[in-house]
Amino acid sequence: MIEAAAVNTVMRALADPTRRGIYERIASTNEITVVELTRGSGVTQGAISQHLKALKQAGLVIERPEGRNTFYRVRPEGLEPLFDWISHYGIFWRERFGNLRSLLKEIDP
Template identity: 75%
Template sequence: MIETAPITAVMRALADPTRRAVFERIANADEITVVELTRGSGVTQGAVSQHLKSLKQAGLVAERPEGRNVYYRAEPEGLAPLVDWMSHYGTFWRDRFANLRTLLKEIDP
């Protein structure tokens, strides 16, 4: 299997709306089980497990087994590639808007 760049893995994991919703529920809880994630989601437990697998592979969630339950928690550092990517483009757009502002001032003295 070809290993993807971390930003690609994070973007792929968060591209799916259901997976994003699962991640948001995990991020809003200290820890949560698959059963709790499935409850009220309208998605089967098997589907939630598949979404968790993708989130885990992207480094966005971690699991902690305890007895018969597995608890999931968000891994904030998993979002670092996305934050870095957005920061790069934030600088890009700030520079472009500054150039546009200068141009508009030159056009309309």
């Protein structure tokens, strides 16, 4: 069974467009610092840090401190609850479309 709390946490974290953009930016790199994320984003470093905190709490990113820097990278398994939820409904719709296809063949042979 799909854990609703985990799905809600991931969806809530990615619902914010700025946070989603940060996540996508991290996903496009191996690792990235807050300073690098802030550069050219139009968002303050404090706001970036708050978004990173939410992404980390949702299990979507992990951090690696090194000296004065903290590097962030995507945690792919963090998307599993969302993937499972989408897969569940994908099966639901495939079955419905299969039933519709059969019904249409019966109606119009």
